[in-house]
Amino acid sequence: MDNIIEVRHLSKWFGSNEILKDINFNVKKGEVVCIIGASGSGKSTLLRCINLLEKPSGGEIFYRGKNILSDKHDLQEYRTKMGMVFQQFNLFNNHNVLGNCTVGQIKVLGRKKEEAVETAMKYLKVVGMDQYINAKPSQLSGGQKQRVAIARALSMEPDVMLFDEPTSALDPEMVGEVLNVMKDLAKSGLTMLVVTHEMGFAAEVADRVVFMDKGVIAEEGTAREIFNNPKQERTREFLKRIIGN
Amino acid sequence: MILIERFGVTIMTWKWFFKVIVDYWPMFLRGAGVTLLISIIGTVLGFAIGLIIGVIRTIPLSDNMVKRVILKIVNAILTVYVEVFRGTPMIVQAMVIYYGSLMLFNIDMDRMFAGVFIVSINTGAYMAEIVRGGIISIDKGQFEAAHAIGMNHIQTMLYVVLPQVIRNILPATGNEFVINIKDTSVLNVISVTELFFQTSSITGNVFRFFEPFLVACIIYLIMTLTVTRLLRWLEKKIDGPEHFNVIPGNQMQVARPEDLAKKAGQ
Numbered sequence: 001m002d003n004i005i006e007v008r009h010l011s012k013w014f015g016s017n018e019i020l021k022d023i024n025f026n027v028k029k030g031e032v033v034c035i036i037g038a039s040g041s042g043k044s045t046l047l048r049c050i051n052l053l054e055k056p057s058g059g060e061i062f063y064r065g066k067n068i069l070s071d072k073h074d075l076q077e078y079r080t081k082m083g084m085v086f087q088q089f090n091l092f093n094n095h096n097v098l099g100n101c102t103v104g105q106i107k108v109l110g111r112k113k114e115e116a117v118e119t120a121m122k123y124l125k126v127v128g129m130d131q132y133i134n135a136k137p138s139q140l141s142g143g144q145k146q147r148v149a150i151a152r153a154l155s156m157e158p159d160v161m162l163f164d165e166p167t168s169a170l171d172p173e174m175v176g177e178v179l180n181v182m183k184d185l186a187k188s189g190l191t192m193l194v195v196t197h198e199m200g201f202a203a204e205v206a207d208r209v210v211f212m213d214k215g216v217i218a219e220e221g222t223a224r225e226i227f228n229n230p231k232q233e234r235t236r237e238f239l240k241r242i243i244g245n
Numbered sequence: 246m247i248l249i250e251r252f253g254v255t256i257m258t259w260k261w262f263f264k265v266i267v268d269y270w271p272m273f274l275r276g277a278g279v280t281l282l283i284s285i286i287g288t289v290l291g292f293a294i295g296l297i298i299g300v301i302r303t304i305p306l307s308d309n310m311v312k313r314v315i316l317k318i319v320n321a322i323l324t325v326y327v328e329v330f331r332g333t334p335m336i337v338q339a340m341v342i343y344y345g346s347l348m349l350f351n352i353d354m355d356r357m358f359a360g361v362f363i364v365s366i367n368t369g370a371y372m373a374e375i376v377r378g379g380i381i382s383i384d385k386g387q388f389e390a391a392h393a394i395g396m397n398h399i400q401t402m403l404y405v406v407l408p409q410v411i412r413n414i415l416p417a418t419g420n421e422f423v424i425n426i427k428d429t430s431v432l433n434v435i436s437v438t439e440l441f442f443q444t445s446s447i448t449g450n451v452f453r454f455f456e457p458f459l460v461a462c463i464i465y466l467i468m469t470l471t472v473t474r475l476l477r478w479l480e481k482k483i484d485g486p487e488h489f490n491v492i493p494g495n496q497m498q499v500a501r502p503e504d505l506a507k508k509a510g511q
């Protein structure tokens with residue numbers, strides 16, 4: 001299988017703190033990779049380095065074999081291939097639900113309005129928000145906002161979807177609706193890279209689980225390997241803490 | 246005695262008040278027209294200047310050395326512009342620009358043009374700061390989400406950030422507009438025929454000060470109150486309806502997460 005993303009010796013410094021240290025890992029087409037780890041271990045930073053919201057300090061990132069850190073690379077075009085879902089939703093406040101899902105298609109991809117609306121409606125249906133196209137973000141619940149944010153990212157028809165703790169800012173009763181959408185997406189063959197604290201979700205849909213600790217990948221393997229038979233002592237401790245709660 | 250005298254003065258005043266209106270209403274009207282024209286154009290152009298400067302001043306520094314240097318120089322120039330025009334009175338700016346261009350460059354500016362020019366760049370300096378504050382106050386997540394779907398700085402500004410900034414700074418812009426209506430009166434020092442200038446001319450004809458300026462006062466108040474109301478209406482319009490309509494769809498076709506969850510729960 002081809003690697004869509006290859007990360008080689010990635011490092012990231014914030015001032016004098018090395019937040020990511022020599023990160024190496026790949027994402028294959030159609031794979032669902034979950035990144036778990038304690039708060040502050042660098043999960044978000046890694047995800048943000050992958051779509052270059054943070055500038056890596058060292059190392060290389062390859063997208064379909066091309067080095068995206070080289071000067072020649074078209075940053076904007078690359079980002080359209082990486083759908084990003086944020087913990088805080090970050091819906092565009094000046095657009096309604098439909099506008100959120102069409103503005104990128106029209107202004108960045110250059111799609112015609114009708115095509116953009118059609119595509120947006122398709123994905124709003126997938127997340128069950130097609131009835132709310134006229135609503136403004138401020139009129140939606142957290143779970144609804146996050147589902148729209150997922151539809152917005154999907155509407156760009158990206159190669160890879162990046163999720164940064166998409167359910168962490170939600171009230172408990174809304175976590176389920178978002179996770180269900182994500183499970184459907186995972187089963188549909190979408191390539192996904194998900195930072196999450198939802199171990200049940202990771203166990204159910206992840207092809208691979210990456211455990212991060214203090215800026216390094218401490219262990220990675222199939223969901224079964226990581227959850228049932230972790231090799232590292234720190235993985236075991238982390239899981240005990242999480243599942244103990 | 247005093248009471249009767251006061252009463253007499255009051256009657257005199259009212260007589261003059263109406264006489265001034267009846268005799269000189271075309272002059273008042275023209276003056277008010279010029280005042281309104283200069284302050285409208287000045288506010289709109291100043292707003293545009295402010296938006297452009299605000300966008301330039303928030304461009305992230307590039308890694309490219311040349312671009313970096315150019316941006317720093319441009320920013321320095323803009324800072325000087327803002328500080329100079331915010332730090333000096335408009336009445337003095339009017340004199341310096343009008344007579345300066347005449348003496349130094351031998352340009353005899355049209356007075357009306359000079360008036361619009363001065364009000365615009367003056368408003369621009371204030372609006373630049375207001376816009377910058379407006380951009381800074383927009384949540385970082387809005388920028389990140391826009392960048393994440395592939396927008397560059399200009400697209401992010403045009404389609405995501407500025408619409409929100411404009412909505413947020415509308416009250417401040419209305420304030421600038423009201424200030425401009427009042428402050429165009431200083432342009433009388435370069436003989437722009439706005440309302441204050443016209444009123445002064447009228448006082449020269451009737452040899453009375455109170456009544457003509459009372460009329461001017463009322464006209465200024467009508468203009469500022471109208472503008473304030475109009476802007477409030479515009480704000481409401483931009484905000485849109487308070488409620489949205491749920492579009493009833495054919496739910497049978499769609500596996501909605503709620504339905505899936507319900508199914509899973511059974």
Ligand SMILES: Nc1ncnc2c1ncn2[C@@H]1O[C@H](COP(=O)(O)OP(=O)(O)OP(=O)(O)O)[C@@H](O)[C@H]1O
Pocket residue numbers: 014019037038039040041042043044045046165
């Ligand atoms: N912009 C920044 N400047 C300085 N330090 C930062 C910045 N962003 C993140 N960090 C630091 O980098 C470390 C890793 O942060 P990161 O957000 O990647 O952790 P995380 O694993 O996503 O944690 P969480 O589970 O809480 O989201 C933290 O110590 C954080 O304080």
Ligand SMILES: [Mg+2]
Pocket residue numbers: 043044045164165
């Ligand atoms: Mg995080």
